[in-house]
Amino acid sequence: MQTILIIDDDRDMCLLLKRFLTRHGYEVLEAYNGKKSLELLETVEPSLVMCDFRLEDMEGNVLLGKIKERYPHLPVIIITGYSDIKIAVEVMKMGAYDYITKPLFPDEILVTIKKALESASLEEERTQAAPVSSGNDEKVERPVVAKEKTPNITVSGDYIFGDTPVFRQILQQIDLVAPTNYTVIIHGESGSGKEAVAQEIHKRSKRKSKPFVAIDCGALSKELAGSELFGHEKGSFTGALNQKVGSFELANTGTIFLDEVANLSYDIQVSLLRVVQERKMRRVGGVKDIELDVRIIIASNERLWDAVRKGKFREDLYHRFNEFSIDIPPLRQRPDDVMLFANHFLHQTNQELGKNIKRFSNEVENIFRTYVWYGNLRELRNVIKRATLLSDGEEIEASSLPFEISHFNKLQFDKQPEPAATNSIPTTINEIADTPRNVSETTLKGASIDAEYEMILKALKKVNFNKSKAAKLLNIDRKTLYNKMKQYQEFNNQ
Known part of the structure; x- marks a missing residue:
């Protein structure tokens, strides 16, 4: 024993x-x-x-x-x-x-x-089967070599499930709920991989050979949401020239994934409640009930209970859905996972572009681990695709990264820098704000650039460094925002 x-x-x-x-x-x-x-x-x-x-x-x-x-x-x-x-x-x-x-x-x-x-x-x-002996037949002990544990990685499309504690917990929950018919709520920020988790639940379920249908509820217009989800009969409304089969029918016997479900209108939520309760639906303009055998997985980037309290989501529907829930932490809370995904995306992009970039420089790895990934995996993947395209050697350097990522630490307001020397050129926003200026210290052009840059950084700070939102706040397009930041960088290096 x-x-x-x-x-x-x-x-x-x-x-x-x-x-x-x-x-x-x-x-x-x-x-x-x-x-x-x-x-x-x-x-x-x-x-x-x-x-x-x-x-x-x-x-x-x-x-x-x-x-x-x-x-x-x-x-x-x-x-x-x-x-x-x-x-x-x-x-x-x-x-x-x-x-x-x-x-x-x-x-x-x-x-x-x-x-x-x-x-x-x-x-x-293995040790007993391969003894090592010296010339005088004395036994020589083998050195003990520590074995590296091979990461257990599961690839699911663009997504991967690695061997870190966060992944282990998510996979444990998936294995637990997949064999059941429970409705699952997946909470996670935009770009965190909610659909990949839903697909993995489907793949590990008894319905794996049946359809998997994914719907982005945030992209459905209020007028056409009912038709997209439940289908419609010919002539049921203006423009309904033919009968249409909805997503629920397409997913019958399989799994339907409703992303950003809190964006559905009240009327659609009422229809959805009937589907969940009775497992029946009726096409828009139809008179006949259609029996459904479909597993429902929903996702939201906000807590559905918070949406209920705000009056955006029906409480009875929430309780019907809430049979099991899975939380996906944002990438900024999982620094150990960043390079796992980064290398996965690099491998994918190499295949896509026909390149053979082997690694990231140490500087890039440090930047990736300290940057706050507000766009989660989607942002990381796009950054790597851009950097791979711009790189010629075997290594991705910091110069291939977007300005706001490679200079992220310099763009923070929280750390107070050392007092700048009298005639030195300020390099951070805090130095700009704290250093007195007069006509003899700068040119009119420099003062104008500094003033613009202060506004840009304040806008970035206000929207958590989301470039698109900052550009909108400043009433400029994203390209102009990049050009302004590049202009400041060039001026600062003169």
């Missing part, structure tokens, strides 16, 4: 894990702090260790080092909260086999343990 040592100062957690793992055929040992676990390991070598990262008397990385010092091949699984993910990843680099996050899911625990034990068994067989 394989033995698992659980190290956790939460005695209730130890008891729950012990009962659960014992039922699945494992012998379980417990230790409530780092010191006791090390004393136990002096006399016992378990098959696997599960260790909470936060212990009262010892940090997880310290304890891991001591365990690996005594048993280099012993698989260790770290238990951690989401706030400790970055540290947990570093601990994996030190030799931990994997980590699981709280709250703990039984299936995930068993799968991770099984993989860890199989990996340890294969490693032991």
Whole structure:
């Protein structure tokens, strides 16, 4: 029988894990702090260790080092909260086999343990099957080489599901809800990948061989929304020259995805409520009910409950939809995922353009990780497509990036710079605002450019650096905005 040592100062957690793992055929040992676990390991070598990262008397990385010092091949699984993910990843680099996050899911625990034990068994067989000997037949120990964990990446069209904690949580939720017929609400900002998540739910469901129909409700006009969703009969309104089959009929037996559902009018919401309640619909101008067997997934870039409170969305419809929900965090809250997506988009763009750009420069990687991606994945992808097109070598440099991204840190108002020298040319907006000016310090042209630039930066700040919105606020087009910023850059470098 394989033995698992659980190290956790939460005695209730130890008891729950012990009962659960014992039922699945494992012998379980417990230790409530780092010191006791090390004393136990002096006399016992378990098959696997599960260790909470936060212990009262010892940090997880310290304890891991001591365990690996005594048993280099012993698989260790770290238990951690989401706030400790970055540290947990570093601990994996030190030799931990994997980590699981709280709250703990039984299936995930068993799968991770099984993989860890199989990996340890294969490693032991490989070591025994290939002994190394010296010329005098003395055994020579092989050096222990830390193996890099290969990321488990799932590609879904332009989207990817990686092996980071955020992706793991989303995939766990998808696996949980996909086999059911639950209606799912997906919350996430524009460009965050809501449709890709909906498609992945469909692909992992029993309806995967049936139609998947996606509708952007924000693009439907109030007059034609009913016809697009439910179809219409010939002559039911002016311009209805033929009968039309709506999206719900097209998706019958499959899945329909309604993006930005809060934009639907009140009348359409009433019709949608009937579809959800009775699984029946009627074409515009029709008299016959049509039976529906369709799974509904909806998405919104605002919390639907907030839309309910504002009177934009029917409360009864919200409660009908709210059988299961998935939240997709914005890219700015997932810095560890940025380069995963960036490399994916670079690979796609290389194929599209017939190029062979291999990497991003260190400067570009630092910019990508610190930039606040207000447009999420859509913005990142467009930036990489532009940079790939402009690059000639094997590496994407910062000069290929849009000005507002490559100079993002300089465009911030929050950090106060050091006082500028008397005759130095200001390089940030704070320096411009704080440095006294007179006729002898600048030219009329320079003063005009500085004044324009201050207005541009204030506008960008007001709209969270959204270029299109800033241009609209300034009553200029986007191209003019770029030209103004470029003009200031050139003047500043003189």
